Amino acid sequence: MAHIVIGGGVVGLSIAYGLLKRGKDVVVLDGADDDFRASRGNFGLIWIQGKGEHAPHYATWSRRSADLWAGFAKDLLVETGVDVAYQDAGGIDYFTDEDVLEKRGRSLSQLAQQLDDDYPFEILDHSKLKALVPEIGPKVVGGIYSPMDGHVNPLSLLRALSIAVRNAGGTIRTGAQVISVGARDRDFSVLLADGAKIDGDALVLAAGLGSVELAEELGFDAPIRPQQGQVLITEKLPHFLKYPSGTIRQVNEGGVQIGASKSEAGTNDSEDIATSASLAQHAIDIFPHLERVKLVRSWAALRIMSPDGYPIYQRSQSARGASFVTCHSGITLAAAHASLMPDWILERNRAPDVSQFSESRFHV
Amino acid sequence: MFKLMEGEDVQDSVTFLFENQPVSATPGMSVAAALLAADVSIFRQTPVSQSARGPFCMMGACYDCLVFVDGMNVQACMTKVRDGMKVSRVPIINKDIET
Amino acid sequence: MNDPFDIIVIGAGPAGISAALEADHHGATVCLLDEQASAGGQIYRNVSQSTSARTKVLGPDYLEGGKMVRDLEQSGVVHRTGVTVWKVGQDGSVAYSKEETAAQIKGRHIIIANGATERPTPLPGWTKAGAMTVGAAQILMKSAGIVPTDAVLIGSGPLLYLVAQQLVSAGAPPKAVIETQTKKDLLGATRHLVPALKGWKQLAKGLQLIAAIRMAGVPRFTAATNIAIHGEDKVDRVSFDANGKSHSIQTTSALLHQGVVPNTQITRSIGLKHVYNAQQHCFHPVTDAFGQSSNSVFSIAGDGAGIGGAKVAALSGKISALNAVCQIGIIPRGICETRAAPLLKKRSSELAIRPFLDAAYPPPTDVLRPADDTIICRCEEVTAGDIRRFASLGCKGPNQAKSFGRPGMGPCQGRYCGLTVTQILAHETNQSHDAVGAYRIRAPLKPITLKELASLETPKEPETAT
Ligand SMILES: Cc1cc2nc3c(=O)[nH]c(=O)nc-3n(C[C@H](O)[C@H](O)[C@H](O)COP(=O)(O)OP(=O)(O)OC[C@H]3O[C@@H](n4cnc5c(N)ncnc54)[C@H](O)[C@@H]3O)c2cc1C
Numbered sequence: 019m020a021h022i023v024i025g026g027g028v029v030g031l032s033i034a035y036g037l038l039k040r041g042k043d044v045v046v047l048d049g050a051d052d053d054f055r056a057s058r059g060n061f062g063l064i065w066i067q068g069k070g071e072h073a074p075h076y077a078t079w080s081r082r083s084a085d086l087w088a089g090f091a092k093d094l095l096v097e098t099g100v101d102v103a104y105q106d107a108g109g110i111d112y113f114t115d116e117d118v119l120e121k122r123g124r125s126l127s128q129l130a131q132q133l134d135d136d137y138p139f140e141i142l143d144h145s146k147l148k149a150l151v152p153e154i155g156p157k158v159v160g161g162i163y164s165p166m167d168g169h170v171n172p173l174s175l176l177r178a179l180s181i182a183v184r185n186a187g188g189t190i191r192t193g194a195q196v197i198s199v200g201a202r203d204r205d206f207s208v209l210l211a212d213g214a215k216i217d218g219d220a221l222v223l224a225a226g227l228g229s230v231e232l233a234e235e236l237g238f239d240a241p242i243r244p245q246q247g248q249v250l251i252t253e254k255l256p257h258f259l260k261y262p263s264g265t266i267r268q269v270n271e272g273g274v275q276i277g278a279s280k281s282e283a284g285t286n287d288s289e290d291i292a293t294s295a296s297l298a299q300h301a302i303d304i305f306p307h308l309e310r311v312k313l314v315r316s317w318a319a320l321r322i323m324s325p326d327g328y329p330i331y332q333r334s335q336s337a338r339g340a341s342f343v344t345c346h347s348g349i350t351l352a353a354a355h356a357s358l359m360p361d362w363i364l365e366r367n368r369a370p371d372v373s374q375f376s377e378s379r380f381h382v
Numbered sequence: 383m384f385k386l387m388e389g390e391d392v393q394d395s396v397t398f399l400f401e402n403q404p405v406s407a408t409p410g411m412s413v414a415a416a417l418l419a420a421d422v423s424i425f426r427q428t429p430v431s432q433s434a435r436g437p438f439c440m441m442g443a444c445y446d447c448l449v450f451v452d453g454m455n456v457q458a459c460m461t462k463v464r465d466g467m468k469v470s471r472v473p474i475i476n477k478d479i480e481t
Numbered sequence: 482m483n484d485p486f487d488i489i490v491i492g493a494g495p496a497g498i499s500a501a502l503e504a505d506h507h508g509a510t511v512c513l514l515d516e517q518a519s520a521g522g523q524i525y526r527n528v529s530q531s532t533s534a535r536t537k538v539l540g541p542d543y544l545e546g547g548k549m550v551r552d553l554e555q556s557g558v559v560h561r562t563g564v565t566v567w568k569v570g571q572d573g574s575v576a577y578s579k580e581e582t583a584a585q586i587k588g589r590h591i592i593i594a595n596g597a598t599e600r601p602t603p604l605p606g607w608t609k610a611g612a613m614t615v616g617a618a619q620i621l622m623k624s625a626g627i628v629p630t631d632a633v634l635i636g637s638g639p640l641l642y643l644v645a646q647q648l649v650s651a652g653a654p655p656k657a658v659i660e661t662q663t664k665k666d667l668l669g670a671t672r673h674l675v676p677a678l679k680g681w682k683q684l685a686k687g688l689q690l691i692a693a694i695r696m697a698g699v700p701r702f703t704a705a706t707n708i709a710i711h712g713e714d715k716v717d718r719v720s721f722d723a724n725g726k727s728h729s730i731q732t733t734s735a736l737l738h739q740g741v742v743p744n745t746q747i748t749r750s751i752g753l754k755h756v757y758n759a760q761q762h763c764f765h766p767v768t769d770a771f772g773q774s775s776n777s778v779f780s781i782a783g784d785g786a787g788i789g790g791a792k793v794a795a796l797s798g799k800i801s802a803l804n805a806v807c808q809i810g811i812i813p814r815g816i817c818e819t820r821a822a823p824l825l826k827k828r829s830s831e832l833a834i835r836p837f838l839d840a841a842y843p844p845p846t847d848v849l850r851p852a853d854d855t856i857i858c859r860c861e862e863v864t865a866g867d868i869r870r871f872a873s874l875g876c877k878g879p880n881q882a883k884s885f886g887r888p889g890m891g892p893c894q895g896r897y898c899g900l901t902v903t904q905i906l907a908h909e910t911n912q913s914h915d916a917v918g919a920y921r922i923r924a925p926l927k928p929i930t931l932k933e934l935a936s937l938e939t940p941k942e943p944e945t946a947t
């Protein structure tokens with residue numbers, strides 16, 4: 019009997035791919051072309067510095083995934099021929115305010131202490147940073163470099179994963195909108211909007227924002243909400259930017275990507291001028307030579323946010339065999355989702371301990 | 383190849399630089415028309431495969447006529463010639479990033 | 482307190498100019514925005530600066546636009562030229578840039594009159610330098626007085642004949658006209674002939690054009706297939722099959738045309754409803770007879786609402802303006818309807834010839850859904866075969882295709898591949914064109930500099946109309 023994965027975004031596909039590698043039969047059900055799809059609208063960072071500032075277990079988990087990423091990217095290349103443009107030269111966050119830089123530096127030091135100093139980063143003042151990245155402007159007071167950070171092409175990743183899942187014998191049904199899951203212990207009968215039924219003995223709910231509607235039937239709370247992020251991308255430029263930052267990176271095709279804003283806008287996924295204008299100004303503050311570079315596109319996409327911003331990994335209490343997987347940083351965590359989480363889903367001994375990411379942390 | 387249409391006579395002209403070479407044109411012409419009239423048909427190389435392109439639509443829709451004018455990437459078909467304007471080809475983008 | 486404009490009109494072609502004039506006539510404050518340096522749109526492009534040589538070649542229809550442009554100059558319409566509209570908000574706000582400076586204005590009602598673009602004509606070699614649209618060659622005549630010396634025209638439709646004839650009279654007769662429509666198309670079209678006779682003047686004009694081309698000794702080939710453009714980087718030759726033979730013609734200038742389609746970038750970006758028109762093989766926004774769209778703040782006039790040509794565009798502009806000034810309370814509904822009635826009637830007789838033209842000059846299947854090797858996205862160099870591969874990976878819509886292989890992500894924002902991607906996906910996945918849908922269009926509608934965008938960081942008060 020099949021493992022049903024609901025959601026064909028980067029989370030669902032990573033997990034599906036991992037399950038297939040463990041010899042499972044997998045059917046991925048993926049919704050409509052115009053559903054909310056964070057996997058298409060994200061920034062493409064594998065970002066570690068600053069993540070889990072107050073939650074060392076999240077920092078460790080993210081780091082673990084980042085460490086797996088090189089192997090994951092290579093595996094995808096071998097299996098699919100798709101180069102996901104994985105880069106691991108490290109990342110730099112830029113600061114235009116001394117106080118903010120100092121505060122961030124202190125908080126990273128604290129985190130490093132909690133992690134037995136296994137948390138490399140370096141604070142650079144303006145001149146040191148300028149030696150590394152000559153294009154920075156006078157408003158930049160300094161930056162934080164960390165070799166832990168990297169980036170990929172998130173759209174290539176999505177394509178690689180869907181080819182990988184197919185090549186490994188999995189099925190992806192697109193345009194398959196799930197309306198109910200028919201959940202009993204180790205027995206799921208999923209109903210699609212077009213009337214089709216798919217049966218399985220295990221089920222992973224990884225439908226991003228779409229999970230909310232299906233959660234109750236499976237006994238999950240799914241306390242997640244949309245958070246809007248806007249992103250800009252410029253015309254293609256000769257490569258000048260080796261290090262990505264949390265807000266600016268040059269993608270492998272040459273465009274400079276700027277973002278992402280954060281706003282609580284419900285399910286509004288339209289870009290607006292006020293937000294994109296401030297993103298543009300930010301980019302000019304960091305790299306003044308981008309001033310006359312052309313913006314080609316902007317977009318808004320919806321993040322999938324839990325109350326504390328960390329992932330949710332939860333096994334169903336009412337329907338055994340069902341699990342819920344969601345997170346905001348699906349690109350960073352893709353390697354862990356593909357390599358480690360399947361063991362947790364299959365309840366194997368070597369499963370990672372992700373108990374701190376269960377829904378029970380919100381029951382206070 | 384392009385030529386002036388029959389009966390069209392040119393009185394005044396402006397001169398601009400294309401890749402540092404002077405090109406003369408009629409005032410009011412677009413940069414694209416002026417370059418075509420000067421027998422330049424390849425305007426740029428694509429960032430994806432470095433293949434040659436020239437103007438296609440002449441109405442600002444296709445973006446195949448992109449050139450650098452005074453340091454900025456613009457549509458040659460939507461930009462009027464000006465005396466002394468500096469026009470050059472868009473820098474070629476090599477796909478591979480060095481790490 | 483700053484007042485917004487009553488009406489903002491986007492596009493100063495025949496539709497936009499007549500809309501602006503009509504609204505102005507009723508006392509509305511009107512702002513007319515256009516990307517070109519002077520009014521006229523595509524058909525009357527540069528008409529106010531035309532030389533006598535150009536006027537002779539382009540003919541009396543072209544000059545008709547001159548009066549409109551003069552009326553515009555004398556009106557109260559605030560006409561802004563050389564401005565690129567790059568975002569239209571659902572609330573009637575319009576952001577545009579001119580010479581690297583961005584601005585935002587607001588209108589109580591927006592009339593979108595941004596016209597048509599030529600249908601994408603993907604065929605082997607269409608990206609080579611020297612391959613252009615037929616419309617592009619005509620623009621070069623209108624705006625620069627230059628002509629290709631050895632053109633070969635390829636495709637079908639009335640514009641092909643018009644430009645061929647104009648090239649003849651400009652002293653640069655094309656080396657050949659290679660047409661894709663077949664006898665069968667023409668026979669099929671005859672069932673629309675009787676209603677089309679209402680448009681007999683246009684039919685007669687078309688026949689005159691064809692006669693002039695023949696008189697000049699320009700060879701015509703019809704029902705041509707297997708058309709390909711050759712050359713290392715630049716075009717040097719065109720090959721095709723016709724009359725049961727293979728042909729090859731040397732040329733540096735391959736001019737392509739398969740009719741025009743509504744430019745839906747703005748209307749899509751606002752999220753207005755669109756529908757696929759199977760006769761014209763394209764999407765157009767859904768409008769009522771007055772051009773009103775699915776959002777009451779927006780009307781669409783002219784070719785942007787559906788292809789009708791310049792005369793229809795001018796009538797639609799007036800009709801939309803009447804509706805718009807009525808909507809914002811300047812004239813009562815009764816007056817709007819009385820005034821619009823004769824215009825609506827006239828428009829329907831101007832449109833009588835359309836079904837005949839659509840049937841007689843259909844885009845051939847291999848242009849709608851090209852062979853695997855043909856590039857369909859010029860910017861990102863994505864082929865038709867790529868799209869078919871994405872379809873086999875389960876891709877059901879153009880937005881998924883975009884994320885798989887970047888079609889539509891280049892600077893043209895999908896203007897030249899959007900329709901083709903929809904057409905291929907509809908065929909491959911056995912869905913209707915409406916179900917497949919179109920790219921989601923986002924700001925900026927045209928690339929702008931980061932500095933222009935950044936200058937709008939603190940939202941400025943909307944500008945006054947005065
Ligand atoms: C290349 C071409 C050549 C043609 N030649 C002929 C011909 O010779 N004879 C004939 O009968 N018909 C011709 N047609 C068809 C004819 O142009 C149309 O039927 C007619 O112009 C429709 O009028 P309109 O006002 O709807 O659009 P248009 O005349 O196209 O006017 C639209 C205007 O909107 C402006 N615009 C669009 N987007 C923006 C933006 N984002 N910001 C600012 N401005 C914008 C454009 O610059 C344009 O000036 C041609 C069409 C094309 C595309």
Ligand code: FES
Pocket residue numbers: 414436437438439440441442443444445446447448457458459460
């Ligand atoms: S030629 Fe198409 S945009 Fe200039």
